[in-house]
Amino acid sequence: MDRIAHSLYPLFYPLWLIAANLTARAGGMIILLILGHGFAANQLGDYFAMLALVGLGVTAAQAGTGPLLIRLQQAGKHQWALACVVLRAMISLGAILWIVVEMGSDTLSQYWPLLLMPITAALSPDWIISARTEFSRISMIALIAQIAGIGMAAWAAHASNPDWLFTVAPAISVASLISSIIFAFNPAKDRTTEPPEHAALSQQSCFGMIGFTLLSGVLPNLDFVLLGSDTTLFLAQRIFLICAAFLAAISGALCAKQQPGHLRDIWLIAPMAAASLVLWIWPDGVAALIYTKPSDALITLLQTGALWPILLALLSRQILIMQEQSSAMWIGWLCLCGMILSADLLPAPAEPSDIVILMQVRLVVVLGLLHIWRLQSVRRVLPS
Numbered sequence: 001m002d003r004i005a006h007s008l009y010p011l012f013y014p015l016w017l018i019a020a021n022l023t024a025r026a027g028g029m030i031i032l033l034i035l036g037h038g039f040a041a042n043q044l045g046d047y048f049a050m051l052a053l054v055g056l057g058v059t060a061a062q063a064g065t066g067p068l069l070i071r072l073q074q075a076g077k078h079q080w081a082l083a084c085v086v087l088r089a090m091i092s093l094g095a096i097l098w099i100v101v102e103m104g105s106d107t108l109s110q111y112w113p114l115l116l117m118p119i120t121a122a123l124s125p126d127w128i129i130s131a132r133t134e135f136s137r138i139s140m141i142a143l144i145a146q147i148a149g150i151g152m153a154a155w156a157a158h159a160s161n162p163d164w165l166f167t168v169a170p171a172i173s174v175a176s177l178i179s180s181i182i183f184a185f186n187p188a189k190d191r192t193t194e195p196p197e198h199a200a201l202s203q204q205s206c207f208g209m210i211g212f213t214l215l216s217g218v219l220p221n222l223d224f225v226l227l228g229s230d231t232t233l234f235l236a237q238r239i240f241l242i243c244a245a246f247l248a249a250i251s252g253a254l255c256a257k258q259q260p261g262h263l264r265d266i267w268l269i270a271p272m273a274a275a276s277l278v279l280w281i282w283p284d285g286v287a288a289l290i291y292t293k294p295s296d297a298l299i300t301l302l303q304t305g306a307l308w309p310i311l312l313a314l315l316s317r318q319i320l321i322m323q324e325q326s327s328a329m330w331i332g333w334l335c336l337c338g339m340i341l342s343a344d345l346l347p348a349p350a351e352p353s354d355i356v357i358l359m360q361v362r363l364v365v366v367l368g369l370l371h372i373w374r375l376q377s378v379r380r381v382l383p384s
Helices: 002-012 014-038 041-062 066-074 078-103 108-123 126-131 135-159 168-184 203-227 231-257 261-281 283-290 296-304 308-322 331-345 352-381
Strands: none
Touching (some): 014 135, 066 126, 126 168, 203 308, 231 352
């Protein structure tokens, strides 16, 4: 029986990460249900809008170094990994300052707990656990963090105090940080497989990997923050982020295991294709599952954005393929700058549904650019 399990593990190891996200999403749904009964829709919408902004700060704090830290740990470059963590901590302080400037200091006494999230993300050693391919421990971290979040949400709803609403997400972040530290510095004694060996990365590969990681990190939040201001749009974003979180976990597992070929594509595309299909066919059921009494506008937004998960999956596939190629070192950075500048220059549509359509068009453009570059790169290396 052990031999059968050992032979199946190389095919199904991402299930640990999916289990972690099922735990996180189940906890998130419970938290949403608790908060939905304890706070008004407009309060939740404002809170989620702030979370989207903080999400960009968290992405900046991680500095696109997640996969790079995994590779450095696997290659035994511990001093370089420590330098990356110090850099992340410094950037997180800048991200906190940016969040304060964007949100304003008038309500700082209310939202200050959210400022803990960038620094906890920067200091979290979960990359050590991923580098050792101890994916079952990621599930345990998710469970611990969600229990903390549910407890804080229940307290906030019981107190009916909007100030406590802003402690829910930070409670999850702090609990995740503490549990990550405990697991990272206490290696499992019965690992199913040894972490893969990895050759030293070139400077070009490191630079390119950071750019692609930042690109994949900001995509779920960037357009919502820069283009959207409608409360319903941010309620819809929380559902799209469930898909993005699943995808990020699967991508992390595939990156840590250096998984190539069709198995990688199946794990990336099949779950998001199913998510897109469900959003297209049954948007009202999805909305009702997560929110109490969802509005027709929210249901319309979910159906309009049904292609968003599969487009993000296709982009993640391209990024996984290209992120360690030295010849692609500038592509991720150029796409990232293009996404930010174009969002700032383009006039935001008035209707939320038009904003969702524009977001998907922008994903298609980036996907097309990456695909064209890959085709040209393959043609250059093929013999004439």
